[in-house]
Amino acid sequence: MAGGEQEALQLRRIDCILNNFRLSELYLENNELIDISGALGHLTCLQVLMLHNNQLTKLEEVVRELRPMQALRVLNLFNNPLAQENEYRSYVIHNLPSVELLDRQEVLQSERDRAWRMYEQEQYLLRETIAFGRRAEGLPPRTRSQDRHTRPSTIPEKDVVANNFDMPPHENPNHAVALRSVSRAVMQYSMFDWSKVPKSEQRRLAEGSPELPQIMTIRFK
Numbered sequence: 001m002a003g004g005e006q007e008a009l010q011l012r013r014i015d016c017i018l019n020n021f022r023l024s025e026l027y028l029e030n031n032e033l034i035d036i037s038g039a040l041g042h043l044t045c046l047q048v049l050m051l052h053n054n055q056l057t058k059l060e061e062v063v064r065e066l067r068p069m070q071a072l073r074v075l076n077l078f079n080n081p082l083a084q085e086n087e088y089r090s091y092v093i094h095n096l097p098s099v100e101l102l103d104r105q106e107v108l109q110s111e112r113d114r115a116w117r118m119y120e121q122e123q124y125l126l127r128e129t130i131a132f133g134r135r136a137e138g139l140p141p142r143t144r145s146q147d148r149h150t151r152p153s154t155i156p157e158k159d160v161v162a163n164n165f166d167m168p169p170h171e172n173p174n175h176a177v178a179l180r181s182v183s184r185a186v187m188q189y190s191m192f193d194w195s196k197v198p199k200s201e202q203r204r205l206a207e208g209s210p211e212l213p214q215i216m217t218i219r220f221k
Contacts (some may be wrong), residue, residue, distance in 0.1 A: 014039040052076040
């Protein structure tokens with residue numbers, strides 16, 4: 001076949017597979033495909049898809065088109081412009097978890113873990129660090145020699161401040177207030193600035209490791 005005839009047969013778009021719902025393997029490599037949006041998403045039985053050596057440039061759109069393919073096991077996207085994007089492999093692994101062989105390389109569990117931490121950062125930090133409403137240790141409880149319901153109430157003398165039913169009286173009001181304030185339970189919760197958490201696309205396109213938001217712990221009584 002002459003070179004000109006071969007180039008003329010190379011596909012740039014796909015619009016001829018609309019009714020082939022039961023396809024399990026599809027080989028579209030070595031073409032000039034620039035877009036597959038709306039052309040492959042209905043092929044939910046697909047297990048093998050070869051798209052290498054094309055001109056696909058939009059990684060998010062390609063991955064979005066392939067997400068309905070829950071049975072997809074083998075996927076080739078190498079030698080496309082989108083494969084040059086930062087964290088390309090991690091992005092595909094995270095968004096297409098059924099894929100076991102990507103660009104002729106087995107997907108390792110360590111790669112899945114790394115992709116999960118990268119693109120599920122909010123949930124990861126939430127599980128690892130946030131303890132909203134968790135009760136912190138306060139002062140040890142005061143020991144009592146008698147049960148509070150059986151101890152007789154005492155009549156406070158003049159200028160004596162305290163709850164005579166539960167606590168011994170104090171002659172100094174400030175001392176009584178201070179003692180009660182330190183005996184309260186201490187509560188704490190942690191939070192961080194969600195506005196500084198980068199979106200998944202920003203993390204993928206950013207150079208180097210993204211800066212983690214600072215976590216603040218607030219304690220109160």
